[in-house]
Amino acid sequence: EADIYQTPRYLVIGTGKKITLECSQTMGHDKMYWYQQDPGMELHLIHYSYGVNSTEKGDLSSESTVSRIRTEHFPLTLESARPSHTSQYLCASSVNRGYEQYFGPGTRLTVT
Amino acid sequence: SQQGEEDPQALSIQEGENATMNCSYKTSINNLQWYRQNSGRGLVHLILIRSNEREKHSGRLRVTLDTSKKSSSLLITASRAADTASYFCATAEVIKAAGNKLTFGGGTRVLVKP
Numbered sequence: 454e455a456d457i458y459q460t461p462r463y464l465v466i467g468t469g470k471k472i473t474l475e476c477s478q479t480m481g482h483d484k485m486y487w488y489q490q491d492p493g494m495e496l497h498l499i500h501y502s503y504g505v506n507s508t509e510k511g512d513l514s515s516e517s518t519v520s521r522i523r524t525e526h527f528p529l530t531l532e533s534a535r536p537s538h539t540s541q542y543l544c545a546s547s548v549n550r551g552y553e554q555y556f557g558p559g560t561r562l563t564v565t
Numbered sequence: 566s567q568q569g570e571e572d573p574q575a576l577s578i579q580e581g582e583n584a585t586m587n588c589s590y591k592t593s594i595n596n597l598q599w600y601r602q603n604s605g606r607g608l609v610h611l612i613l614i615r616s617n618e619r620e621k622h623s624g625r626l627r628v629t630l631d632t633s634k635k636s637s638s639l640l641i642t643a644s645r646a647a648d649t650a651s652y653f654c655a656t657a658e659v660i661k662a663a664g665n666k667l668t669f670g671g672g673t674r675v676l677v678k679p
Contacts, residue, residue: 457607494651494672496608501666512668543607551595551657554667556607 456480459544459557466534467565474529474560476544484550485527489513490541490559502527503550534564569654569670577676584641586673588654589634595657597630597637598667602651611639611652644677651675 457478466472478485487500488511498511502521516538517531527546531538541561545554572587588597596615600608614621614630614637621628627640641648651674655667 459607488669494602494653494674496653496669498666498668511666545607551667553598553610553613554608554655556600556609558607559605561605 457544457546457555457557459542459560461560462558463561463563465563465565468533468535470534470564472531472534472562474542474544474562476527476529476557477525478527478546478555478557479525480546480548480555481524482546482548482555483524484547485521486545486547486554487511487517487519487527487529488543488545489515490543496543500529534562536564538562539564569656569668571652571654571670571673573673574671575674575676577678578644580644580646580677580679582644584644584648584675584677586639586652586675588637588639588670590637590654590656590670591635592656592658594632597628598655598657599626599628599637599639600653600655600669602653602672604650608653641675644675646677646679649675649677 460475483504485502488496490496497513499515500519502508543559544557547554569590598613599611602608612623625642630637651672653672654670
């Protein structure tokens with residue numbers, strides 16, 4: 454098991470709520486990523502970071518935002534959750550770009 | 566359309582049989598990786614094959630890469646019930662503005678029946 458953690462594992466919230474999904478890793482990796490995985494299994498990169506104070510949007514447009522104030526911590530925030538945000542969110546990290554990524558267990562978000 | 570596309574989308578086999586799944590991609594790559602995802606969990610890295618390699622083995626896994634056809638295959642030999650999972654290929658493209666982000670395919674669901 455990789456040393457990368459996500460909390461909560463499951464979250465059910467009402468529309469309009471602000472939420473933060475936590476992701477932490479203890480491997481000292483500079484590169485971290487957020488993916489959204491739809492029910493059809495395909496993974497979409499929504500945010501990535503190559504180091505502290507560096508964040509970029511991924512290939513799939515997302516209303517979420519991220520921050521990277523510490524190397525080990527890469528939280529994702531939704532200011533106002535909507536049912537369309539219902540999905541599985543996976544956090545990952547890597548030593549180098551384009552090489553092995555270590556994934557957390559995921560957060561399954563349901564917005565009612 | 567996505568960079569990596571996998572075939573088949575789903576595969577059902579008996580324990581002890583071999584499972585083969587394929588991945589096709591569109592652009593030049595630095596490497597291609599295979600990951601496994603058990604239900605409700607994150608992905609786990611299985612194997613990486615570089616663009617100058619043609620075949621790689623890891624335990625019961627065998628990966629081939631044909632850069633001329635832009636395709637790869639993952640073979641799981643002597644499958645076990647514990648191999649039941651979804652399998653994803655991921656490509657690290659040569660030219661990317663941000664440098665070698667991985668792009669994942671849609672996955673193959675494998676069911677190994679005891």
